[in-house]
Amino acid sequence: MHAPKPSVDASHPAPAPARTGALNLADEARKREVRTSWLLSAPALLVLVTAASGPLLIVLVYSFLAAGDYGGVVWSLSGEGWFKVFLSRDIFDDTVGIADAHLTIFWRSVRLSMLTTLICIALGFPTAWFIATRSRESRNVWLFLITIPFWTNLLIRTFAIMEVIRSEGIVNTVLMTAGVIERPIQMMYTDFAILLGMAYVYLPLMVLPLYAAMERLDFRLIEAAYDLYASRWRVLRRIVVPLVKPGLIAGSILVFIPSLGAYVTPRVLGGGKNMMLGNLIELQFGQGRNWPLGAALSLTLLVIVMVALIFYVRIVQKEAASRE
Amino acid sequence: MTESEISIRVSGVTKTFGEGASAFHALSDVSVDIRKNEFFTLLGPSGCGKTTLLRLIAGFDHPTSGRIELDGEDISQLAPFQRPVNTVFQSYALFPHMTVAQNIGFGLEMLDRPKAEVAATVAQMLSLVRMEALADRRTDQISGGQQQRVALARALAPHPKVLLLDEPLSALDYKLRKDMQIELKRLQSETGITFVFVTHDQEEALTMSDRIAVMNQGTILQIGSPREIYDRPEQRFVADFIGDSNFLEAELLTGGASGRLRLGSGHEIEASVPEGMTAPRRVSVSIRPEHAALTSGAEDAALTGTLKEIVYFGTDTHYHVALGSGGSFIVRRQNSRGVTETLEPGAAVGISLGPRSVQVLRD
Numbered sequence: 001m002h003a004p005k006p007s008v009d010a011s012h013p014a015p016a017p018a019r020t021g022a023l024n025l026a027d028e029a030r031k032r033e034v035r036t037s038w039l040l041s042a043p044a045l046l047v048l049v050t051a052a053s054g055p056l057l058i059v060l061v062y063s064f065l066a067a068g069d070y071g072g073v074v075w076s077l078s079g080e081g082w083f084k085v086f087l088s089r090d091i092f093d094d095t096v097g098i099a100d101a102h103l104t105i106f107w108r109s110v111r112l113s114m115l116t117t118l119i120c121i122a123l124g125f126p127t128a129w130f131i132a133t134r135s136r137e138s139r140n141v142w143l144f145l146i147t148i149p150f151w152t153n154l155l156i157r158t159f160a161i162m163e164v165i166r167s168e169g170i171v172n173t174v175l176m177t178a179g180v181i182e183r184p185i186q187m188m189y190t191d192f193a194i195l196l197g198m199a200y201v202y203l204p205l206m207v208l209p210l211y212a213a214m215e216r217l218d219f220r221l222i223e224a225a226y227d228l229y230a231s232r233w234r235v236l237r238r239i240v241v242p243l244v245k246p247g248l249i250a251g252s253i254l255v256f257i258p259s260l261g262a263y264v265t266p267r268v269l270g271g272g273k274n275m276m277l278g279n280l281i282e283l284q285f286g287q288g289r290n291w292p293l294g295a296a297l298s299l300t301l302l303v304i305v306m307v308a309l310i311f312y313v314r315i316v317q318k319e320a321a322s323r324e
Numbered sequence: 325m326t327e328s329e330i331s332i333r334v335s336g337v338t339k340t341f342g343e344g345a346s347a348f349h350a351l352s353d354v355s356v357d358i359r360k361n362e363f364f365t366l367l368g369p370s371g372c373g374k375t376t377l378l379r380l381i382a383g384f385d386h387p388t389s390g391r392i393e394l395d396g397e398d399i400s401q402l403a404p405f406q407r408p409v410n411t412v413f414q415s416y417a418l419f420p421h422m423t424v425a426q427n428i429g430f431g432l433e434m435l436d437r438p439k440a441e442v443a444a445t446v447a448q449m450l451s452l453v454r455m456e457a458l459a460d461r462r463t464d465q466i467s468g469g470q471q472q473r474v475a476l477a478r479a480l481a482p483h484p485k486v487l488l489l490d491e492p493l494s495a496l497d498y499k500l501r502k503d504m505q506i507e508l509k510r511l512q513s514e515t516g517i518t519f520v521f522v523t524h525d526q527e528e529a530l531t532m533s534d535r536i537a538v539m540n541q542g543t544i545l546q547i548g549s550p551r552e553i554y555d556r557p558e559q560r561f562v563a564d565f566i567g568d569s570n571f572l573e574a575e576l577l578t579g580g581a582s583g584r585l586r587l588g589s590g591h592e593i594e595a596s597v598p599e600g601m602t603a604p605r606r607v608s609v610s611i612r613p614e615h616a617a618l619t620s621g622a623e624d625a626a627l628t629g630t631l632k633e634i635v636y637f638g639t640d641t642h643y644h645v646a647l648g649s650g651g652s653f654i655v656r657r658q659n660s661r662g663v664t665e666t667l668e669p670g671a672a673v674g675i676s677l678g679p680r681s682v683q684v685l686r687d
Contacts (some may be wrong), residue, residue, distance in 0.1 A: 223384055224417035226404040229432035229482065236431075242421045 063295035069112045071289040082293025085300055092132040102280070102297075109277040110304065112194055112266075113259035117206075118200040120255045121248065124206035128247075131207075132214035146204050156199060161197050162188065165269075189271035203260060206251035213247025214240075249316055255323065257305055277301050327396065331486055331518040332358040332381060337390030339376055350376040352542045353390070358486075358520060359535075363512050365521045367529040368539035369565070374522045375537075379489050379639050381520065382411045393677045394485060403604065405434070410479035411488040414495070416471045418463040425459040431482035432497035448547050449477040452511065469500045476511065486518045493528065505532055530554060539560045556610075558598045559686050563610035570611045576684060579603040583590035585682060588649035595682035605621045608685045618643055620675050625674025627653060631667055641665075645673060 023211040064079040088099040095238065149157060164170050167184035176179045187193055206305035217240070225235045243246070270276070275283075284294030339351040351373045358364045379385045381392060383404035392400045399407055410431065416480070417651045418427050429446045431557075437445075444628065450456045452525055453473040458466055472492060489508075493501045509532055512519045517631040523529055529536050537547045544564050546553060557563035560571065575586040579602055585595040585611075593641035595609060619625050632643040632652070638661075655675060667673070 111556070130525060138351045218415075218417070220413060220415055221416040223404070224411070224413060225430070225434075226384070227382060227409075227411045229434040230430075231405055231434075234434060239419065321562070 007203075007244070008288045012215055015236065040138055047299060059295045063299055065292050067290045067292050069287070069289070071291060073291050079291070081294075081296040083149075084290070094148045105275050105277060105280050106304070108191070112191060112198065112276065113256050113262075115195055115293055116198040116202060116259045117252050117256045119195065120203050120206035120251070122250065123199065123209055123249075124203055127203075128164075128207050128210035128214050131211050132217070139215075143208075146207055149200075156269070157201065158197055158265055161193075161200060162268060165193060167197065188269065189273060191270070191274060193269035194262075194266045194274060196277070197269045198262055200258050201265060205254040209250035209254065210244060210247040213244035217243055245316070249312065253309065253312070256308065260305060260308075261301055266300050303309040329359050330393075331360045331362070331395065332356075332520070333396075334358075334377070334381070335391055335393070337377070337380060337387045339373075339380060340388045343680045347565065349542050350471055351387075353379075354542070354544055355390075355509075356537055356547060357546055358682045360595075361516050362497045362508070363519045363521065363532060365529045365533035365536045366524060366614050367427040367523055367526060367536050367566075372409070372539040373542040374488055374524075374539050375585075378411075378490055378520065378522050381486070382409055382488050382641060383407050391410055398665075408482075408602045409488060410482060410484040411490065412492045413474050414491045416495075416593055417491075418471055418474055418477040418478070420463055422464060423460050424466065425454060427463060427474055428481050430478065433617070435482060438538060441634055445481050449481045452480070452514070453477045453507075453544055469504070472496060472504060473507075476508075478610060480517070481501070483515070484517060486520060488520060491523055492521075493523075493526070503533060508532060512557060512656045526582065530566070538565065540565075553599075556683055558683075560608060560610070560684050560687050563648045563683070563685065568656075569614050569656065570613060570616070572609050572611065572651065572653075574607055574609050574682075574684075576601070576603045576605050576607045582680070583684070584686060585609065585684065588651075589624060589627050589647070593626055593677060593682055594678060594679065595684050597684045598686050601684065601686070610683045611653075611681055611683055613642065613654045614640075614658070615678055616646075616655045617657070617676050618655050618667070618678050619684065622672065624676060626677045627675040629673060629675070631669050634667065636664065643667070643673075645675060650667050 062073050063081045064074050064077055065073040066080060067076050078092060080088065085101065085102060086099055087096055089096055090099075127146075131139055131146075133141060156293070157316045162169070165187040166172070167186065171187070172181070172184040176184065187196075221239055221243070222235055230238060261278050262276055263282060266274060267275040267279055267282075270279075277300075281294050281297045281301070284290045288294070334354055334356045336347070337351055337354045341348045341350055342598065354373070354377060362462065365378060368374045370434070375610065377383070379404060380387050380400075383399070383402055383406070384502060386402055390400075392396050394407065394409070394662055411526050411598060411601055419430065422430070423665070428449050429442045432442045432445055447456075450459055455473055459472060459597075463471060466474070472495075492508075493504050496504060505528060508521075510521070521529075530553075535549055536553050537544045539545065540554060540561050545559050546557065548556070554566055557566065563569040563571070573588060574595075577584040577586055577592070579597055580621065581597065581599075582594050583601075584592060584595040585607075586592050597603075599606075616633075627645075627647055627649070629645040629647040631643060632646050633642075635642040635644070638659070640656050640658050643657070645653045645655065646651050653675060
């Protein structure tokens with residue numbers, strides 16, 4: 001009764017000779033499209049390969065070479081650079097110990113960067129919320145204002161902060177004149193100064209992606225949650241934060257990564273004592289005259305960033321997977 | 325209606341948006357009592373204030389003046405999460421980052437009910453709206469009709485004293501809307517919850533409601549059962565907005581519940597008169613097209629005129645008549661098989677009006 005019908009399923013074209021011509025044409029078109037997109041992205045790829053991968057490769061090679069006496073590298077294979085990243089050799093009896101100074105700096109960099117990210121979230125979240133809940137016209141004005149700090153040089157802005165917090169600076173002068181304090185509060189050359197500087201510099205990088213996420217937020221969902229007995233705090237935690245999470249993640253990455261490699265801010269506001277990774281690396285290429293160690297430290301920074309990112313993405317993916 | 329039968333009492337509520345010259349009066353001195361276990365509908369065109377009134381009851385906005393009571397308690401100033409009232413939103417507003425089951429359980433979870441109770445209620449709600457199979461789907465993976473049912477289940481799960489529905493069926497196609505109308509009535513009778521339903525669709529209001537409040541320009545014009553609203557519209561807007569109506573000028577001779585009226589044709593007829601209206605005076609009257617009939621002769625006809633047009637609608641036929649006393653009149657006749665059309669445009673016709681078919685309007 002039921003004779004097998006000839007398959008005429010469009011999604012699985014049978015290799016019928018009449019079709020091959022059309023298929024070839026479609027194939028050709030697809031190939032051309034691929035070619036065009038490669039051509040279009042060629043300039044960017046060229047820049048990326050030569051300006052990013054190239055130097056990175058050089059750094060990688062340098063990290064395995066020996067240090068020259070007056071800087072630079074000597075072309076002989078050596079593990080000394082990598083050795084000194086984590087370990088140190090006593091100058092008198094050659095006993096090997098852990099490089100405490102380096103670990104302190106690693107830890108300070110990670111800690112200060114995480115704190116900077118947290119501060120930026122704490123300050124940026126309400127700011128982005130404020131902007132996202134304004135009328136359409138005034139939003140643009142606020143966004144414009146947010147970007148103003150980018151118009152001046154980072155170094156100048158950092159020195160400006162110094163002018164505010166140094167012992168003879170604005171804050172201390174005002175407080176002393178008002179009689180609140182007797183002697184100036186030491187704010188310069190502390191972790192606080194570095195944190196303040198970094199949070200100030202990177203705050204817009206948190207606000208902008210957060211704003212982008214909040215602008216797309218359907219505010220009727222918030223009303224719905226209120227209606228279903230969620231208090232304001234719970235609406236924030238259960239509805240707003242999960243829905244703006246992509247913006248929160250993007251902002252965190254944009255703040256955390258440059259904080260970790262920050263150079264100018266800790267240099268100017270932290271002084272020589274409160275070094276961060278960026279300063280340690282610079283030291284090796286400058287006064288330290290240990291290019292292989294500098295190169296190895298740079299790659300260590302890269303690894304820390306990558307580990308942090310993978311960790312972050314894992315959490316997000318797990319979160320997304322649990323939703324399926 | 326005794327005090328204990330009243331669920332929501334809105335008294336003298338005014339809501340003004342903005343200030344000064346640009347102020348917009350969304351509601352002006354609105355009062356209404358909504359009974360327990362009632363399917364109450366706020367019906368009106370867009371911008372009439374029906375959604376504003378709903379939002380005031382839900383707590384998303386607060387009245388400029390007046391008060392709103394729930395079971396005798398003033399709730400006007402309470403936040404939405406402090407009121408045992410839930411809303412089904414026009415856009416459904418389902419949480420996109422939660423599953424169907426998590427959406428339904430959200431309200432109970434926020435009330436800090438034990439996990440087992442939440443799970444049990446969610447299961448019960450899923451079966452109530454027939455969505456058991458899709459409990460773990462994300463809300464963007466289900467159809468519009470299914471989203472609608474999830475929104476209903478989510479609002480019903482905490483067992484609110486009052487369920488507010490803001491045009492919940494407007495996004496659905498015709499067939500689905502018909503099904504959901506029946507579904508809503510079933511849910512209301514099964515749960516015994518007071519439903520306050522907002523719509524601009526008069527047919528929806530007539531078929532589903534126990535009582536309807538017809539609103540326009542921030543005021544309630546008339547409150548009554550669907551039959552009262554349709555058969556005894558007291559204002560021109562109500563008669564016009566709900567169904568079709570013929571409007572005529574007439575002379576009210578005597579007042580009272582059923583007064584006497586002289587039509588423009590000189591014919592005198594009995595008419596129902598709104599409470600408290602005095603006679604004699606000039607009035608407008610409303611006559612539904614299906615409450616009138618065509619007669620071939622002029623004797624015992626209330627109105628006479630010339631047949632202008634015959635429009636066939638399938639279920640019924642509309643006869644457009646130019647009245648001898650001026651103006652036009654539409655008579656609707658139910659079609660049945662085996663009856664052939666004998667009238668032709670141009671014919672002189674009389675219009676007879678059945679008893680109690682003439683309603684005197686207040687305006």
